[in-house]
Amino acid sequence: MVQFPSYLFIFIVLFKSILSEAGIGNGNISTTSSSKLAVASYRHHYNDNVHQNRLEYGNASQFHFKRFQSPAKIKKSLETCRGSPFKWFHGKDGRRGFVSSTKLGGDWVLAESEQIAPDCTTDDVVKAYLTGALQEQWNKKEVLECRFKVDHFGKCYHQDLVLRSQRVIKSQTGVMRYSQRITIDKIGDQNYTVMVKLDPKHQSKSTTTGKKPFDSLSVYVGLEQKDKDVHIYAAGVMKVNRKVVPNLIIFDASGIAGQMAGKGTLWLAGFFEQQRQAREKKNSPKTVME
Numbered sequence: 001m002v003q004f005p006s007y008l009f010i011f012i013v014l015f016k017s018i019l020s021e022a023g024i025g026n027g028n029i030s031t032t033s034s035s036k037l038a039v040a041s042y043r044h045h046y047n048d049n050v051h052q053n054r055l056e057y058g059n060a061s062q063f064h065f066k067r068f069q070s071p072a073k074i075k076k077s078l079e080t081c082r083g084s085p086f087k088w089f090h091g092k093d094g095r096r097g098f099v100s101s102t103k104l105g106g107d108w109v110l111a112e113s114e115q116i117a118p119d120c121t122t123d124d125v126v127k128a129y130l131t132g133a134l135q136e137q138w139n140k141k142e143v144l145e146c147r148f149k150v151d152h153f154g155k156c157y158h159q160d161l162v163l164r165s166q167r168v169i170k171s172q173t174g175v176m177r178y179s180q181r182i183t184i185d186k187i188g189d190q191n192y193t194v195m196v197k198l199d200p201k202h203q204s205k206s207t208t209t210g211k212k213p214f215d216s217l218s219v220y221v222g223l224e225q226k227d228k229d230v231h232i233y234a235a236g237v238m239k240v241n242r243k244v245v246p247n248l249i250i251f252d253a254s255g256i257a258g259q260m261a262g263k264g265t266l267w268l269a270g271f272f273e274q275q276r277q278a279r280e281k282k283n284s285p286k287t288v289m290e
Contacts, residue, residue, distance in 0.1 A: 037126060038150045038157060042186045046070040055081045060108035060237055064218065065195060067185055071222035071233035078110065078235060086114060089263050094270025099263050107215070107240040115269035117230040119276040122190050122223045125230050125268060129182070129194070130157060144175065148182075157182040158199060178212045190225035196236075215239045230272075234265045 047068035054077050055063045065074065086098035097115030104110055117125055132146035145162040163176040181199035186192055196219035198212070216239040224231045 037123070037130075037184060038154050039186050040155045040183045041067070043068050044188055046073070046187055048073075052077045054078075055104070055110065055237065057081050058105035060104040060106075060110075060239070061216070063237055065220040065235075065237075067183075067195060068187065068193060069220070069222075071224065071231075074220050074222065074235055075112075075233065078112070081110060082112070086112070089266060091263070091266070091270070093267070094274060095263065095266035096269045096273075097266040099266070104237070107242060108237065109240065110235070110237055112235045113233070113263070113265040115232050115266050117232060117268050117272040119228050119279075120230055120272045122192050122225050122230050124272075125223055125232065126184065126192055126194075128268065128271070156184070176212060180217075192223045194221040194223070195219070196221070212241055215241045232265075232268060 047066075050066050050068065052066045052069050052073055053063060081102055081104060082100060083102035084100050086100045088097075089099050090096045097113055099114075100110075100112045102110040130148050132148060143161070144164050145160070147160045148157050149160075150157055159180040159182060161178060161180070165174050165176075179199040181197050183195045184192060185194075196217070198214070198217045217236065218238070219234065219236040221232065221234045
């Protein structure tokens with residue numbers, strides 16, 4: 001029986017870190033220090049005039065997510081490479097949604113997820129992206145620190161993440177530090193698209209760049225308001241760093257990494273469901289009488 005290596009949790013952490021913290025305990029979202037979001041650009045509608053190139057097997061390094069694209073258009077650009085259908089996942093901690101992962105040849109992998117955050121707004125979800133305490137709480141075994149800051153132009157966010165050392169076969173990775181750049185665009189009155197990339201220019205001086213789980217990372221997140229719920233689609237194209245994650249003969253680590261990364265995004269659906277239930281319980285007749 002093959003033991004599942006603990007270092008693959010690194011991939012969960014990296015993809016989860018894109019979708020960061022909201023407040024807990026009382027059913028109310030804790031926002032960042034400022035309630036005003038740093039939105040890079042605004043458009044009334046998705047930009048259908050821009051060509052979104054298709055992802056090609058064996059040529060993932062040439063693929064780039066275009067800004068202002070709808071989730072439907074991004075999904076279509078990936079469909080020719082998508083090697084497995086979306087599968088339902090429901091974790092014990094409340095994560096829920098559909099996930100898909102596809103090996104793209106070499107050290108590249110595609111991870112996708114779809115989920116519904118109930119009874120909230122897209123602003124609620126975006127603000128939940130941009131604080132770090134919940135990220136740390138949900139991933140205590142993997143995350144030491146998660147911090148966000150707005151760039152001096154007020155147009156994007158920098159995320160600094162510190163991961164605990166993870167076991168790789170018979171050794172340890174050591175503490176890992178890396179940064180990501182998060183760009184948020186607003187579409188119309190309610191929808192958002194989010195782009196995430198590794199940000200080597202803002203790595204701290206103490207960062208050991210050779211210990212990053214990925215050599216390359218590009219992520220698209222689309223948030224659409226549909227009635228009282230928010231539909232969230234996330235897709236990431238990433239290149240595994242073989243200095244950290246060796247390609248073992250027993251299995252293809254990149255394929256498992258993609259599957260794990262896809263599931264890693266699904267805590268938002270569970271979190272907002274917990275908030276909904278907390279409000280429902282608080283407003284129930286029995287609670288009011290008590």
